[in-house]
Amino acid sequence: MEIPSEEVVTNGGKTTLTNRLIKALPNCCVVHQDDFYKPQDQIEVGEDGFKQWDALESLDMDAMVSTVQAWIEEPRKFARSHGVNVRPNSKEPVPEEIHILVIEGFLLYNYKPLTDLFNKRYYLTVPYDECKRRRSTRHYPIPDPPGLFDGHVWPMYLKYRKEMETQEVDAVYLDGLKSRDDLCHQVFEEIQNMLFNCS
Ligand SMILES: Nc1ncnc2c1ncn2[C@@H]1O[C@H](COP(=O)(O)OP(=O)(O)O)[C@@H](O)[C@H]1O
Numbered sequence: 001m002e003i004p005s006e007e008v009v010t011n012g013g014k015t016t017l018t019n020r021l022i023k024a025l026p027n028c029c030v031v032h033q034d035d036f037y038k039p040q041d042q043i044e045v046g047e048d049g050f051k052q053w054d055a056l057e058s059l060d061m062d063a064m065v066s067t068v069q070a071w072i073e074e075p076r077k078f079a080r081s082h083g084v085n086v087r088p089n090s091k092e093p094v095p096e097e098i099h100i101l102v103i104e105g106f107l108l109y110n111y112k113p114l115t116d117l118f119n120k121r122y123y124l125t126v127p128y129d130e131c132k133r134r135r136s137t138r139h140y141p142i143p144d145p146p147g148l149f150d151g152h153v154w155p156m157y158l159k160y161r162k163e164m165e166t167q168e169v170d171a172v173y174l175d176g177l178k179s180r181d182d183l184c185h186q187v188f189e190e191i192q193n194m195l196f197n198c199s
């Protein structure tokens, strides 16, 4: 059983990469961190004057850990209940059935009970200008109020990234400016190698 993951500055391309990986990998389930946002009325307004959508406290991280634990305990059952067709691994000579969970989110490495669960961590980055450009075209369930990116999103990203680096979380940095194909190819190759080295 393997649990890769990806994290990124918002709009770095993690959903895009995740969608490609789940098509390419055997018995692959996915957990999206966005699904663990607390209800909107529990998202507090911070000192920066904005609702704290980019703060760890706005996510139910314990529920997210429980979901990952459920996959660890019974990956087949998890896959079936999430509509994933369990198929035998086609690659020889891996002897046992392989199950993979991809966890996708923008704050995966600042909550130790979750960070510790991963076999492999990826961290997608894009520079400020590109991130802001991509973000300006996105539609979230709650639209960004004016000034959110510079007043909240980017400062929070820098804060959590620094915290993660201080904790020396072991992650492979991916350049989100690379093409979608290149990124998918790189991660796919690494996961393949990891699976073979385990066998
Ligand atoms: N490698 C890439 N190069 C250029 N644009 C990309 C790339 N990956 C994703 N995008 C675009 O960037 C935007 C955000 O991508 P998305 O995968 O939703 O990011 P995230 O899930 O990290 O917020 C989308 O418009 C998407 O088409």
Ligand SMILES: NC(=O)c1ccc[n+]([C@@H]2O[C@H](COP(=O)(O)O)[C@@H](O)[C@H]2O)c1
Binding pocket: 009, 010, 011, 034, 037, 053, 054, 105, 106, 140, 141, 142, 143, 153
């Ligand atoms: N999914 C939601 O309900 C919701 C609401 C408001 C903002 N957001 C934004 O989503 C971002 C994280 O998701 P992405 O990494 O996909 O951009 C955060 O920067 C946050 O500001 C999400």
